[in-house]
Amino acid sequence: MRGYFGIGIFHGKHEINIGTLWRHAYMYRAAFVFTIGARYRAQSSDTLKTPKHIPMYHYSDVDVFMESRPYDCPLVCVELSEGSISLPDFTHPELAIYLLGAEDHGLPESVLDRAQYIVQIPCPSPQSMNVAVTGTLVMYDRFLKSRRSR
Numbered sequence: 001m002r003g004y005f006g007i008g009i010f011h012g013k014h015e016i017n018i019g020t021l022w023r024h025a026y027m028y029r030a031a032f033v034f035t036i037g038a039r040y041r042a043q044s045s046d047t048l049k050t051p052k053h054i055p056m057y058h059y060s061d062v063d064v065f066m067e068s069r070p071y072d073c074p075l076v077c078v079e080l081s082e083g084s085i086s087l088p089d090f091t092h093p094e095l096a097i098y099l100l101g102a103e104d105h106g107l108p109e110s111v112l113d114r115a116q117y118i119v120q121i122p123c124p125s126p127q128s129m130n131v132a133v134t135g136t137l138v139m140y141d142r143f144l145k146s147r148r149s150r
Helices: 015-027 062-068 131-148
Strands: 004-010 032-036 056-059 075-078 095-101 117-120
Touching (some): 032 062
Parallel strands (some): 004 032, 004 095
C-alpha cells in the first residue's frame, strides 16, 4: 500500500500495552507510534529492539498532537461508538493516523469530534478489547486489504 500510517494511544493505562502495540507497529511497518497524555519507558521484554526501528512520539495533550500531526493525514479513531464504521467495511485511507483509547475510558467525545473516521471492531460481546490487541487487529486489517488491492 502506498502512503504511510502511524498509530497511538490516548491516555494509555499500562506500559505493557504501549510496548506491545509499538512492537506490532514495527512488524506491520507503521511509520511511527505515539502516546497522548501518557509516557512510556522501554521494557526489557522488547527483544526486537523496537526503538531502533520505529520512532515513538509523546504529546502532552490532544491539542498539541493535532497541531503536530502530519499534513493532510486523516485521523481514524478506533472506538465503540454509535455511527462508527465496522472495520471489515472500512476502506483504509492511503495516509492515516489511528488513535486508540485506553480500555477503561476510551476516547472522549472531544477527541472523536476531531476524527475524519471512527471505526470499531465488531465483536459479539460489548466489552472493550485490550488496546494493544485492538491496534494490532486494525493494522492487520490494513495489511490484508492492501494485499488484496495490488
